[in-house]
Amino acid sequence: xxxxxxxxxxxxxxxxxxxxxxxxxxxxxxxxxxxxxxxxxxxxxxxxxxxxxxxxxxxxxxxxxxxxxxxxxxxxxxxxxxxxxxxxxxxxxxxxxxxxxxxxxxxxxxxxxxxxxxxxxxxxxxxxxxxxxxxxxxxxxxxxxxxxxxxxxxxxxxxxxxxxxxxxxxxxxxxxxxxxxxxxxxxxxxxxxxxxxxxxxxxxxxxxxxxxxxxxxxxxxxxxxxxxxxxxxxxxxxxxxxxxxxxxxxxxxxxxxxxxxxxxxxxxxxxxxxxxxxxxxxxxxxxxxxxxxxxxxxxxxxxxxxxxxxxxxxxxxxxxxxxxxxxxxxxxxxxxxxxxxxxxxxxxxxxxxxxxxxxxxxxxxxxxxxxxxxxxxxxxxxxxxxxxxxxxxxxxxxxxxxxxxxxxxxxxxxxxxx
Amino acid sequence: xxxxxxxxxxxxxxxxxxxxxxxxxxxxxxxxxxxxxxxxxxxxxxxxxxxxxxxxxxxxxxxxxxxxxxxxxxxxxxxxxxxxxxxxxxxxxxxxxxxxxxxxxxxxxxxxxxx
Numbered sequence: 001x002x003x004x005x006x007x008x009x010x011x012x013x014x015x016x017x018x019x020x021x022x023x024x025x026x027x028x029x030x031x032x033x034x035x036x037x038x039x040x041x042x043x044x045x046x047x048x049x050x051x052x053x054x055x056x057x058x059x060x061x062x063x064x065x066x067x068x069x070x071x072x073x074x075x076x077x078x079x080x081x082x083x084x085x086x087x088x089x090x091x092x093x094x095x096x097x098x099x100x101x102x103x104x105x106x107x108x109x110x111x112x113x114x115x116x117x118x119x120x121x122x123x124x125x126x127x128x129x130x131x132x133x134x135x136x137x138x139x140x141x142x143x144x145x146x147x148x149x150x151x152x153x154x155x156x157x158x159x160x161x162x163x164x165x166x167x168x169x170x171x172x173x174x175x176x177x178x179x180x181x182x183x184x185x186x187x188x189x190x191x192x193x194x195x196x197x198x199x200x201x202x203x204x205x206x207x208x209x210x211x212x213x214x215x216x217x218x219x220x221x222x223x224x225x226x227x228x229x230x231x232x233x234x235x236x237x238x239x240x241x242x243x244x245x246x247x248x249x250x251x252x253x254x255x256x257x258x259x260x261x262x263x264x265x266x267x268x269x270x271x272x273x274x275x276x277x278x279x280x281x282x283x284x285x286x287x288x289x290x291x292x293x294x295x296x297x298x299x300x301x302x303x304x305x306x307x308x309x310x311x312x313x314x315x316x317x318x319x320x321x322x323x324x325x326x327x328x329x330x331x332x333x334x335x336x337x338x339x340x341x342x343x344x345x346x347x348x349x350x351x352x353x354x355x356x357x358x359x360x361x362x363x364x365x366x367x368x369x370x371x372x373x374x375x376x377x378x379x380x381x382x383x384x385x386x387x388x389x390x391x392x393x394x395x396x397x398x399x400x401x402x403x404x405x406x407x408x409x410x411x412x413x414x415x416x417x418x
Numbered sequence: 419x420x421x422x423x424x425x426x427x428x429x430x431x432x433x434x435x436x437x438x439x440x441x442x443x444x445x446x447x448x449x450x451x452x453x454x455x456x457x458x459x460x461x462x463x464x465x466x467x468x469x470x471x472x473x474x475x476x477x478x479x480x481x482x483x484x485x486x487x488x489x490x491x492x493x494x495x496x497x498x499x500x501x502x503x504x505x506x507x508x509x510x511x512x513x514x515x516x517x518x519x520x521x522x523x524x525x526x527x528x529x530x531x532x533x
Contacts, residue, residue: 169529171506171510172507172508173506
């Protein structure tokens with residue numbers, strides 16, 4: 001049973017987006033597509049233990065979801081539904097695929113790109129774009145998305161319902177935009193892909209910190225985006241950023257699944273080839289001479305990834321890059337990261353001053369890393385009582401299990417020995 | 419899919435224009451109308467008289483309440499509209515972006531709720 005569950009979980013990670021994307025294209029109905037995809041995965045759990053795991057789980061799931069959609073549409077069986085049924089039962093690759101019937105499309109073959117460009121349409125709010133992509137493409141639950149964006153689950157559910165309604169009622173086209181619209185529609189897609197990568201890198205849902213499938217998904221899409229838009233250095237910048245993070249992914253948690261801070265990571269476990277490739281992609285982006293937030297973030301990641309040991313890290317350069325990032329894309333989270341870099345370059349007191357400035361601005365009031373950073377700086381200043389209080393505040397806000405264990409370990413360090 | 423493109427701009431500023439400016443602007447509208455008719459998307463369209471000629475009507479407790487002018491005072495008013503039949507929202511956005519007033523005001527694109 002465990003094998004089958006693992007196979008279904010794996011197929012879910014790998015195939016959910018493709019199954020939903022295909023069903024949306026053939027039925028034109030987002031809710032129906034999601035429901036039938038969900039149903040197909042439920043059937044896999046029931047069917048695979050008896051019949052064995054199919055050779056091509058993705059094809060099995062798509063076919064099952066497709067049949068389910070046909071059944072549903074037959075039951076409706078009136079007017080427009082008939083026409084959609086014809087589309088669903090048409091052989092894959094026919095009728096609506098690629099060369100056929102899809103006028104105005106850029107001719108990009110990946111089903112999921114069609115889906116992501118539609119999810120990221122500028123007529124949708126940015127919040128809706130992100131939520132929709134994570135739900136339909138990555139298959140995150142509404143609860144997970146709500147947690148990632150610090151809003152109540154009901155709010156997120158409502159956001160998704162409204163976004164899908166608008167796509168239907170305003171006739172937002174389901175396609176990769178034609179060439180003349182493509183550049184304008186790219187930055188929202190990149191933002192969504194980065195969020196997707198981050199969701200995989202530090203999943204908000206407890207036990208499994210690194211859901212590598214999501215990272216791989218984001219990497220694959222980012223790589224396709226970079227190929228698709230060779231003149232867009234930010235697409236390359238984002239790809240480089242993801243590659244550099246990904247190369248250090250396995251050392252980010254220890255055998256017990258606990259978060260390992262950067263300075264304690266075993267750098268021999270970093271993927272040297274991956275780092276080299278990431279740096280090469282970054283360099284090809286930088287050569288175009290148009291700096292953007294992703295390229296700067298990739299440069300920061302490269303500073304970390306190419307330092308042979310923590311002491312060799314060029315924190316001064318990292319602090320400068322964070323200042324540049326804050327200029328290109330101002331945000332309190334960037335300011336918090338700059339505070340950490342400044343603390344490393346100029347000492348914890350200098351970093352603490354920046355943290356206190358963020359605190360007094362009232363920003364990041366619900367972000368556990370603000371008190372967590374404050375706590376770490378106070379610990380290094382040996383102000384143990386204050387550090388303990390800040391760790392407790394961070395613990396009250398942190399939701400990930402591994403982050404909680406990290407904070408608890410640090411809290412124990414600053415408490416007086418019993 | 420049919421959309422209404424509502425042209426919202428500052429009517430006071432428009433009415434204060436010099437005649438030659440006005441003529442040029444109307445000329446642009448004429449060109450827009452011809453282009454979109456030739457393309458086959460334009461179904462209907464009209465310029466509206468200013469809000470000073472408007473009357474608002476409400477019925478409360480069975481009583482008809484008539485008032486002068488628009489219900490809400492805003493900086494931009496609906497000065498005209500087009501009904502267009504477009505393939506999808508992208509086309510409607512593209513058509514809306516070509517309305518001369520889009521450069522000075524706002525075009526609101528609303529799908530028609532087909533009954």
